[in-house]
Amino acid sequence: MSFQHSFVGQTDGITPTVPARWRALDGVTSVFWEAQGGRGAQGYYLSDQPRILVFFNDVSSIRLTNDDGGLARGGRPLPRVLYVPAGLPMWTRFTAAHSFSHLDIHLHSERLLKLLAPPSAARRRSTCSTARRRARPRRRSRPWPGSWRRRPVVPTATRCMPRRWSPGW
Template sequence: MSFHPRMMAAIHGFTPLSDSSTFSADGLAVDCWHVRNSAHAGGHYVSRHPRFVIMRDGYRIPLSETRDGDLQHCAACFVPAGMEVWSKIAQPGTLRHMDIHVSQDRLHGLMGRPPETIAPFFLRDLRTISPLVQMLADPDRPEPLREKLADCIILELLNQRSTQREIVSDTHVVGRLQGYVRQNLDRKIGVDDMAADVGLSRSQLNRVMRRTSGLSPYRWVLAQRIEHAKAQLASGQSFAEVALHSGFADQAHFNRVFKSLTGQVPSDWMNEPTQSVSAPILQDRTS
């Protein structure tokens, strides 16, 4: 028997690139979407049935349980029946995702307990289910196989919800972000971009930066740029070259930031008997 879920949505900034691919079975419906999004695309969604949302191609979508709540950058999530979910995507691009709608009765049968006891959750990684998602999205697969694949994906997501709630250590977050800054010295680095790279909300990222450095994320990035600049100055590059290679608008901007963070202008720092770099040195990009 086919299953016809109902979902209300108020969204903007999305353009379908192809017709959605839909598969349904008893108490189960799977929709596969491929869309283009503009900058700041988003909106909110609510379904009368429980729903699993799965991003594809390694994408993590920013979602929140409330309109003004912290955005969780997730690869997959579970949304209980009747719960609103809000999204806002900063950068334009394309994305593919899958919605698995499931009836209360079918989910109860899979889990062995009432769906009402399952809290919403947001997962940062798909881990082992990516191949299963790819097979489920293939319309040429036999329908009985696709139905079993959907059940397996649901069960695995529910299994992963506890293991992925582990708090990532501050050391891991800072180390990953240092690599992110290193690879993006030549462009503006936004707080949302940083949060998305480590799978945290803006407020969570701000707390990590305050704990580890006493700086806001924005000031922390400037400090990383200055440490990179110090290494370049020590190697004999000119002030103008250092400013350019460290991601500053011009030499005057570089001088102002350098003094605000170190208490000295670059020339005074260079004239000291010894120059030390207190943070890990960020080397230039090699490509």
């Protein structure tokens, strides 16, 4: 089953030059855009899911802010790769006419957390093993009772690897 994202985008002066190309996988939806915008064009974007934006050409003439009044103060140049957390609004404004293309990757937040979060303590106990070694007995020139007794087991390293790798999807 593919993931359906929720996204709000309002633009003024930005127009697509070719139709958008969509791809949907389990936990990921992506869209490839090619568009152009004139000087003063602007946009507002908001998504309920985290996303990654990858721009394939220089977009430094586009200003970006996550504050409603930030564009009046100038904003900052739009980077070529950008991670946008879920629920973070984004405003953009073009300082010059520009044509661009970008890939917008929307991620299912629960799947992303499953993939990136450390295993729970219960799961860690069942999938981790502690490598142990036995210490060598100390040899003495004159043995006495108990001198050849083995020392207790000493943990040397902890190895935590899943029995079978799975992305958890």
